[in-house]
Amino acid sequence: MANEADNLQALSNIIRYVAWTESEDEARAFWPQLRDITPQGNSDRLKKMEAAAILGEDEAVYELLLPLEEASAGPDRTSGSRHQTHLFMAIAEANTNRQRSAKRRLKKLKKHFPWTGKLLSALHSGKAGPGYSKRYPYFHSAELLPRARMEEFIALFGKHDTMPEKKFRQKMGDFAARFPQIVLAAEKFIWEEDQPEAGIGILGAIGTPAAHAALRRFGTSQTGDDQIRMQAIMELSKTGKLSDDKPLRIWREGKWEDILIRAYEINDEADEDYTPEEWDMLEQATETSKRKGQVEKAISLFQQLIAKNPNIKEAYNNLATIYAKRSESEKAKEMLYAALEIDPLYVFPRANLANYLVSDGDIEGAEEMLKPLADLTRFHSQEMSIYMYTQARIAVEKGELEQARAALKMALDINPDYEQAHNLLQHLEENAERLEMFSAVRKNFASFQKQQQKRNQTKRAKLQTKLTTPKPTLTEALSLYTKDSLTGMAREVIMWGGWSGLRKADLIQRIIESLSDEDALKYAIEPLTDKERDALRQILANDGKISWADFNARYDNDLEESPYWQFHVPDTMMGRLRLRGLLVEATVDANLLLVMPTELRPLLTEILG
Structure with a gap:
């Protein structure tokens, strides 16, 4: 590759290979070199376009294909690879806000690429992409x-x-x-x-x-x-x-x-050190308990085994199962507690006692009963099934329906014939709407949101007082934020990635390096609207600062937006400018301001004109 620095075909192939077999971020490092190479003929043009498509460089795809589009009679009169070319053009149009043209083109291409029907449906629905995607893909799986x-x-x-x-x-x-x-x-x-x-x-x-x-x-x-x-x-x-x-x-x-x-490790090997005779007696009693009309004989066999060895916990648990089926709950509980005296971490009696507590409406008691099992990482398969089923019952009573479903599905993955788990999961599915409504009311989610917002605003108020200069450096400004917030900022301002595993101090330094570089700063502000750019010009004209109240009156504020930028990208102007490190809050002489870090002022003056 070093000997073919200007080899468009080679560069395009390596981008495809690295992006599809390693990572898109690593592949993107080759794009600046490829971007500056002028295609020599249609073969080069299409190869460069493929690389741009792989990296999601939509405008580049569009510009590379436009000359071919202008020379073409349209997808109705093309064949073979030309259909693929027009498909790429449609995707580029969909991703660059040229939806009307994209819809027309995809409609004509449906007979050649059946999977484009989903793309067309997403476009008609006003979605940013098919499925969960935030963009339209150039390549199908x-x-x-x-x-x-x-x-x-x-x-x-x-x-x-x-x-x-x-x-x-x-x-x-x-x-x-x-x-x-x-x-x-x-x-x-x-x-x-x-x-x-x-x-x-x-x-x-x-x-x-x-x-x-x-x-x-x-x-x-x-x-x-x-x-x-x-x-x-x-x-x-x-x-x-x-x-x-x-x-x-x-x-x-x-x-x-x-x-x-x-x-968890699921292992059905026996842990107990019983004699062969005791194992035989336990198996005989257990098999007898399953036969119709043999319950009394089974009880007698279990009692004989306990008389021989009072520490065989399974005998007590199996007796409890018999009594439970006969609705003799007090006797069943007595046997379950006896089993726990032998082994406090024996899963079956703990889970069964917890289920009794759930049935009695004592959810807190059920959770306490299961609590000693929380640190276990090794279960027999049947133990894990009942443990998950019991957790699901508790989750249902607490209104945590998704957690309940996940636990039930795990129980059924281990034991597909677990009838009680099947029945509870079916109940959740058949009554989903009613249960969801009940859960929402019980948990009072709206109240939670209000309380969380109040906590966020309290933290924000403290943050607004930490910076006390109208001319902060980038280091002073960025040091105010948590690593999570800085991670969200890095996603917006660092061009080539490579920041996800950095410590906070290193992350701050990478962001400073990026914002201090003119090309990188252009990349960071490229998504800004004309109104946002005008706001920055006005702030620059006012010595890099503006009253927080004035900014709010002219534009907006981001107080009701999530402060967790790693997970929530702001929509407000204030939030978008703060997210990119272009503005930071400071309290100077008791006045709350929005100020621009000093290193950015000459660079933004040059870029914004």
Whole structure:
């Protein structure tokens, strides 16, 4: 590559390879070099256009295709690769606010590309992209791998339930090593092609670090409904890649919250050191209890076993099951507590006692009953099933319906024949609307929002007093913000990425370097509206400052917007200018101001004119 710095074809190919097999951010580093090369003929033009499309450089795609469009009679009179060219033009138009032309073009191309019907439907609906996507894609998942390789993957994926797990993982790893773009294809299922469950399942089966990262991206986003995001989180938890003691921030029921997700080991090997005779007696008594008309005999056999060895906890638990079926709840509870005296972490009696408490309306008591199990990471399969089912019952009573569904689905993944879990899940699905309404009322979500907004504004008021100079440096301004806020800012002002894993101090330095560079600063302000640019000019003319009250009177304020820029991009002018580090709040002589960091003033004066 070093010897072919101006080789358009080579640069385009490397962008495609790196973007689809490694990361788009790394591929984007080659774009400035390719962007400056003039295509020599249509072949070069189309190759450069492909690279621009892969990187989402929509205006570049449009400009590269425009000469071909002007020389063409339109998609009705073209064939083969020309249809693909017109498809790319339609996508570029859809992504650059040329929707009318995009709709006309896609309508004519539907017979050649059936999947464009979803793109056209999204356009007619006024959406920013198909599915969960915020833009229109140039490539369908089927285009990322050769057809034969996609069929090979589908065949392998279908063997998950019949192939030994170790062998399946090895073959999946081998396939992903040969064709790493399978991860991107699965992400397209989730984000663009209305097949999120399929995409999540594929990523879980692939099991590579890239697949895990893709699951995390979706599971911790605000995209889609709570249930499908929790499915991604639960799939990720099975990998053991989530820290047991580090909270995971997720968007659930209209708010951000931190949750702990544990990775569990499911192992049905026996843990107890009973004699062979005791195991035989326990098995005989258990099998007898399942036979019609043999209950009394089973009770006698369990009692004989307890007389022989009073520490066989399963005997007490199985007796409790018999008494429960006979509606002798007090006897059942007595046996369950006896089992817990032998093993306080025995899952079955704890879960069953918790279920009794739920039935009695004592939700707090049920939670306390399960609490000792919270640190367990190893379960037998049937133990995990009842543990998840019990947690689901508690979640339903608390109005946490998505959490309940996720727990029930996990219980059924482990034990598909678990009738009680099936029944409860069916109840949730059949009564979803009524239960959601009841949950919303009970939790009084509106009150929560009001309280959260009040807390945010209290923090904001303190923040407004920390800076006391009308001429702050970028270091002084950026140091006010949390790392989360700075991460949101970095997304807007750093051109080539590479900031996601930085510590706060390093992140501040990267943002300062970016904002101090004229080209990077142009990139940061490019999305600003004419009105926002005029506001900056007026502030520059006023020695880089404006009264907060005057700005609010002329334009707006961002007090009701979320301060968590990493997750919520502001819509107000004040918020958008603060997000990019162009303005910061300061209190000078008891007056609240919006001021511009000193390093930006000469650069913005030059850029804005």
